[in-house]
Amino acid sequence: HALAMGGFLILLKAPRTGRRVGAAALLFALAFFVKHNVAVMAAATVLWLFFADRKAALRLAGAGLAFLAAGLLSFRLAYGVSFFSVVASARSYDPALTAAGLKAWLGWNGIAVLALAALLLRRRRDGAVRLVLIYAGLGIFVGLVFLGGAGVDANALFDADIALALAAALALDRLGGTPRLAGVTALALAAPVLWGAWQASGNERFSAAFWLAPGRAEAALSESDIAFVRAHPGPALCALPSFCTWAGKPVAVDFFNAGEAFKTGARSDADLVRRIRSGAFSVIQLDPGAPAPLGQAAAAAMAAAYRLDHADDCGSFYVPIDPPARD
Numbered sequence: 001h002a003l004a005m006g007g008f009l010i011l012l013k014a015p016r017t018g019r020r021v022g023a024a025a026l027l028f029a030l031a032f033f034v035k036h037n038v039a040v041m042a043a044a045t046v047l048w049l050f051f052a053d054r055k056a057a058l059r060l061a062g063a064g065l066a067f068l069a070a071g072l073l074s075f076r077l078a079y080g081v082s083f084f085s086v087v088a089s090a091r092s093y094d095p096a097l098t099a100a101g102l103k104a105w106l107g108w109n110g111i112a113v114l115a116l117a118a119l120l121l122r123r124r125r126d127g128a129v130r131l132v133l134i135y136a137g138l139g140i141f142v143g144l145v146f147l148g149g150a151g152v153d154a155n156a157l158f159d160a161d162i163a164l165a166l167a168a169a170l171a172l173d174r175l176g177g178t179p180r181l182a183g184v185t186a187l188a189l190a191a192p193v194l195w196g197a198w199q200a201s202g203n204e205r206f207s208a209a210f211w212l213a214p215g216r217a218e219a220a221l222s223e224s225d226i227a228f229v230r231a232h233p234g235p236a237l238c239a240l241p242s243f244c245t246w247a248g249k250p251v252a253v254d255f256f257n258a259g260e261a262f263k264t265g266a267r268s269d270a271d272l273v274r275r276i277r278s279g280a281f282s283v284i285q286l287d288p289g290a291p292a293p294l295g296q297a298a299a300a301a302m303a304a305a306y307r308l309d310h311a312d313d314c315g316s317f318y319v320p321i322d323p324p325a326r327d
Contacts, residue, residue: 001158003031004041011045016056025063033071036087040142040159044135052127089257090266091149098148105157112164115171123174132170136163151256218313225285225314232282232319239287239315252281255293262295269297277301279320286316 007027010020028042042064049057075083106113116136123129139160146156229236229247238244241251253272261267275281276298284306292299306318 001031001038001041001162003027003034004038005162007031008041008045011049011056011060014053016049016053016059018059021056021059022063025060026067028064029067029071032068033075037142037146037156038159040138041135041162044131044138044163047134047138048127048131051130090261090264091151092260092263093148094150095148097150097152098144101147101152101154101157102144105154105160109161109164112168115175116164116167118175119167119171126174128170129174132163132166136160136167139163150260221312222314225312225317228309228317229283229285234282235280236283236285237276237281238283238285239290239293240285243285243314253294259293259295262298269295273297273301277305279305279322282319284318285314286318288313288315 004027007024010024010027024045028039028045031038031042046057046061046064049060072083079086116133119126119129120133139157139162143157143160146152226243226246229238229243229249235252236244236247236249237252238249239255241254244251258267258269258272262269272294276284284302286293288311302318305320305322307321309317309319311317
């Protein structure tokens with residue numbers, strides 16, 4: 001988003017020379033290769049420029065597509081596979097996740113949405129209002145489409161958040177009126193943030209220890225669990241890959257992508273289930289509250305061949321009931 005906003009800022013003011021349009025297009029393309037769903041700001045900017053500066057819009061679209069093609073070709077040459085074949089991994093989808101995510105998101109942004117609606121009613125011919133309207137509309141639509149996917153969180157709506165922050169500022173500027181009215185409007189827009197802070201008042205982040213010695217207890221616990229994984233010879237199966245990496249063991253399975261591939265039928269879990277049943281892994285670490293991240297067959301094999309050694313905030317750690325014989 002920082003890269004994309006750099007391109008956005010370059011194009012906000014005229015004159016939009018070929019060099020500036022090219023620089024913005026490059027930043028938009030780089031943002032896409034950092035995170036593949038960060039494309040909303042680029043699309044919104046092209047649409048807005050189509051109304052404000054059609055020549056610049058066509059230049060931006062052409063340069064952006066050229067940089068995108070160059071990036072995709074470079075990826076293919078470097079890794080030997082298509083970029084999209086890697087990004088478009090198997091993933092389950094549930095509309096209920098979209099509904100739940102939208103409900104939570106509106107709790108923070110409902111008032112900003114109303115501010116955008118007020119701008120639309122009162123200042124629809126304003127170029128800045130048109131820009132944030134296009135950006136917010138695309139950001140909300142794309143965010144909600146992504147939000148139904150397994151493993152997707154509120155960051156899918158970050159573009160919508162940025163657009164609504166701009167809408168809130170425009171509402172204060174265009175509709176604020178007198179300083180007193182502007183103050184009331186500002187308080188209304190800040191209400192969700194104040195409510196969230198009040199709700200989180202019992203959170204550890206509001207304690208002095210969190211800031212004076214950040215993460216000290218968590219670091220000590222992690223160090224102990226890493227040492228536990230390291231002390232068991234042989235391969236390990238880690239839901240958190242960092243535990244295997246820090247313990248000096250190769251990452252055997254990408255839990256999320258493998259789990260989604262098993263769930264959707266894109267891959268067979270037979271080989272992994274066989275290895276778990278035979279006790280091939282010296283340690284298995286699972287996330288707290290995720291008892292079957294690799295599917296029921298793998299969970300059943302683990303229940304038959306492994307026992308819980310200990311559980312803490314870093315996860316649940318299992319060891320074989322009957323360790324396999326070693327050469």
